[in-house]
Amino acid sequence: xxxxxxxxxxSIAVMTLLTTFLILSCSGEKKEEAKANTATQNASTEKxxxxxxxxxxxGPIKNVTLGEIDPGRAAKGKEIFQAKCSACHKETKKYIxxxxxxxxxxxxxxxxxxxxxxxxxxxxxxxxAKKLFEEFMYVPMANQSxxxxxxxSVLEYFRTL
Amino acid sequence: MKKINxxxxxxxxxxxxxxxxxCVQDKSQKGALAGSTxxxxxxxPGEYDDYYAFLSGGFSGQLAVHGLPSGRLxxxxxxxxxxxxxxxxxxxxxxxxxETSYGSIPWDDSHHPDLSQTxxxxxxxxxxxNANNTPRIARISLKTFETVEIxxxxxxxxxxxxxxxxxxxxxxxxxxxxxxPVPQKDMSIDEYKGNFKGALSFIKVDPDDGIMSxxxxxxxxxxxxxxxxxxxxxxxxxxxxxxxxxxxxxxxLEVNASQNDKDFIAAINWKKAEEYxxxxxxxxxxxxxxxxxxxESTHSATSTMEKTVxxxxxxxxxxxxxxMPTPKSPHGCDVDPTGEYIVGSGKLAAALTxxxxxxxxxxxxxxxxxxxxxxxxxxxxxATLAGTVQQPGLGPLHTEFDGKGNAYTTFFIxxxxxxxxxxxxxxxxxxxxxxxxxxxxxxxxxxxxxxGKYVLAMNKITKDxxxxxxxxxxxxxxxxxxxxxxxxxxxxxxxxxxxxxxAGCPTELIHPYTQxxxxxxxxxxxxxTKSEHEAKVVRDGNNVHIYMTxxxxxxxxxxxxxxxxxxxxxxxxxxxxxxxxxxxxxxxxGAKTSELLIMPGQTETFVWxxxxxxxxxxxxxxxxxxxHQEMQGYVRVSPKGSDVPLKxxxxxxxx
Numbered sequence: 075x076x077x078x079x080x081x082x083x084x085s086i087a088v089m090t091l092l093t094t095f096l097i098l099s100c101s102g103e104k105k106e107e108a109k110a111n112t113a114t115q116n117a118s119t120e121k122x123x124x125x126x127x128x129x130x131x132x133g134p135i136k137n138v139t140l141g142e143i144d145p146g147r148a149a150k151g152k153e154i155f156q157a158k159c160s161a162c163h164k165e166t167k168k169y170i171x172x173x174x175x176x177x178x179x180x181x182x183x184x185x186x187x188x189x190x191x192x193x194x195x196x197x198x199x200x201x202x203a204k205k206l207f208e209e210f211m212y213v214p215m216a217n218q219s220x221x222x223x224x225x226x227s228v229l230e231y232f233r234t235l
Numbered sequence: 236m237k238k239i240n241x242x243x244x245x246x247x248x249x250x251x252x253x254x255x256x257x258c259v260q261d262k263s264q265k266g267a268l269a270g271s272t273x274x275x276x277x278x279x280p281g282e283y284d285d286y287y288a289f290l291s292g293g294f295s296g297q298l299a300v301h302g303l304p305s306g307r308l309x310x311x312x313x314x315x316x317x318x319x320x321x322x323x324x325x326x327x328x329x330x331x332x333x334e335t336s337y338g339s340i341p342w343d344d345s346h347h348p349d350l351s352q353t354x355x356x357x358x359x360x361x362x363x364x365n366a367n368n369t370p371r372i373a374r375i376s377l378k379t380f381e382t383v384e385i386x387x388x389x390x391x392x393x394x395x396x397x398x399x400x401x402x403x404x405x406x407x408x409x410x411x412x413x414x415x416p417v418p419q420k421d422m423s424i425d426e427y428k429g430n431f432k433g434a435l436s437f438i439k440v441d442p443d444d445g446i447m448s449x450x451x452x453x454x455x456x457x458x459x460x461x462x463x464x465x466x467x468x469x470x471x472x473x474x475x476x477x478x479x480x481x482x483x484x485x486x487x488l489e490v491n492a493s494q495n496d497k498d499f500i501a502a503i504n505w506k507k508a509e510e511y512x513x514x515x516x517x518x519x520x521x522x523x524x525x526x527x528x529x530x531e532s533t534h535s536a537t538s539t540m541e542k543t544v545x546x547x548x549x550x551x552x553x554x555x556x557x558x559m560p561t562p563k564s565p566h567g568c569d570v571d572p573t574g575e576y577i578v579g580s581g582k583l584a585a586a587l588t589x590x591x592x593x594x595x596x597x598x599x600x601x602x603x604x605x606x607x608x609x610x611x612x613x614x615x616x617x618a619t620l621a622g623t624v625q626q627p628g629l630g631p632l633h634t635e636f637d638g639k640g641n642a643y644t645t646f647f648i649x650x651x652x653x654x655x656x657x658x659x660x661x662x663x664x665x666x667x668x669x670x671x672x673x674x675x676x677x678x679x680x681x682x683x684x685x686x687g688k689y690v691l692a693m694n695k696i697t698k699d700x701x702x703x704x705x706x707x708x709x710x711x712x713x714x715x716x717x718x719x720x721x722x723x724x725x726x727x728x729x730x731x732x733x734x735x736x737x738a739g740c741p742t743e744l745i746h747p748y749t750q751x752x753x754x755x756x757x758x759x760x761x762x763x764t765k766s767e768h769e770a771k772v773v774r775d776g777n778n779v780h781i782y783m784t785x786x787x788x789x790x791x792x793x794x795x796x797x798x799x800x801x802x803x804x805x806x807x808x809x810x811x812x813x814x815x816x817x818x819x820x821x822x823x824x825g826a827k828t829s830e831l832l833i834m835p836g837q838t839e840t841f842v843w844x845x846x847x848x849x850x851x852x853x854x855x856x857x858x859x860x861x862x863h864q865e866m867q868g869y870v871r872v873s874p875k876g877s878d879v880p881l882k883x884x885x886x887x888x889x890x
Contacts, residue, residue: 156766156768157766158755160768161766161767161784161786162787212861212862213787213788213860213861213862214787214860216787216812216813216817217813217814218812218813218814219752219754219814220813
């Protein structure tokens, strides 16, 4: 009797497992999502000390080559910065957000541009951005809908600070 | 025994699994769940509805945006009435929208939305709707879902046979329900007959920017012009209006306007009207009507008073108007997708009357007339008749089409929708409505290309359909699936105001093209502040203009001094955000415009008249971030004539 019960429990367990498996495999999208989640979890649990300059951030910008400072582009960048960013960033002092002065010694150019262009994902999934989000009292970095070219000009302006 | 047991369990498990998976995968086929009505209207969290439905707000004066098949309400677009939620009619920018020749009118009665068309198909650009009481037509942008224009209709009263759109949106048409003296004058009401007139207005729509202008009015005999619909396809260039009270009664109409065996459907040849206009056969008459336009770059409306209108006299202009006799006070006047059939729903008739456009043209050519009314030829009833739908129900009101050769007519008295076949006139199906249906809507119904999957019934009586809210119960619509041979009731859902007509179209015609933000660089508001450095406070006599910005989560400036009692303080507030769905709000204690709701990149203004000295807080009224509660500031109010200087700052620093 006892054995019977045990076996029944076992079979039910198998059944439940199988059903669960099948339901999971039915909804393909969910599985992908789950996979993506574990991937990011793995990424964040691998807490190796990395050089922040090697972190390119998450977003459309994969590679930026910096040449001589282009004064025309920097001037344009200043204009954009004044219009779209200065409500929260002051060039030389910590304000609602951090000061951009010297940011190129702390962060890679790709990271800076991705932070401008893709702040929502950055504060969620990028380790440095996540820490900054915490430090700046969870005021989200606003996505000011800059184009890549505009973000590149802002970066050029930062190089002159 | 044990073995059998185990095998049985396994088999059971497998069959269960197979059963389960086949259920999930065979959604499209007739499985165990396929018959579920709930499933047909269920839009899973995060998923989108297939159709937009724009329902008139009736006596709320607004326009409601719902999704179908879920019935979910997305937005109430303020049109003819002030709306505290969005400060429409309260902020300085939208106040001019409600101006009329009678002054500012805070609310109205909105009836019949219709969508713009190109080549007879819905193009997803604009929605038009009429104000019934103080006659106006509004245009709503389907990019911003905001009212961008309102034009008043002079010489009109009870603007009911409106606002219907021709197949290339050449015109939005507005007809008067009540005839009146034109021009207005002090005269005995008893002299109505023969002296009162009904104006039918053709409002031109600019094909590029949508700007409306009254092209001409046709001054008709003193009947009641109830509803209208445009010709399409072969009948493009014609507009059809139902009439009642051809008796020209001016009292106890419920008896006196129901005497004639037949009233008319008026067929207007507007292409002919254009020829007459070109030939100068119009009279320019003085009048007064407001034309209010909201400029999307200055985020501000202006109101202009127009002074004249061009009038065409149908008695003097042959070929402009013909009357088609139609039994018993026709209400709905609906044209099928091919443009061949014009359905007149005689409210008190036992049968539905369907006219044929080609027969009408033939009758005109053959001068098959049965007399005239005030110089307008009356076509012989039999000459234009295509057929009748016999004994379809009681109290027919409106008809829509599915594009598959079927028509759907509402019956108010017998409270049902009846499906019948065009051409054979046979009744195919009938389904009750709960209760007393008025209009109905099939997405794309007033076009060459209806999307015949659902019909929406808008009911006049709700009674016991929902949990009670006292004597005044909610307004209601019902959704039917019409994809099969038989209609199937899927859903009841509440609506705002009294929903009269509605317009609908597939989601993909509008959703991908909607505006997300207002670009700061395109903001041409005269009091815009494009960055915190430009924030300032300017005194001009007793007027104080605050140029203020907002971004998560602070105002700039947030400390202001030097304001005095008796000042008129204008808060011109620009939202500096450039990201989707980050609006901010603002309000200050004692302000009569209690709240602004400002979209990213937008500037709005409210006026505050401080009565008492003190330090008064203002704050963000729309939850914007984790530090929303910190988004606040103060204005110091000193006595009139005080020497406290005008000063503004943020974080102790001047801006």
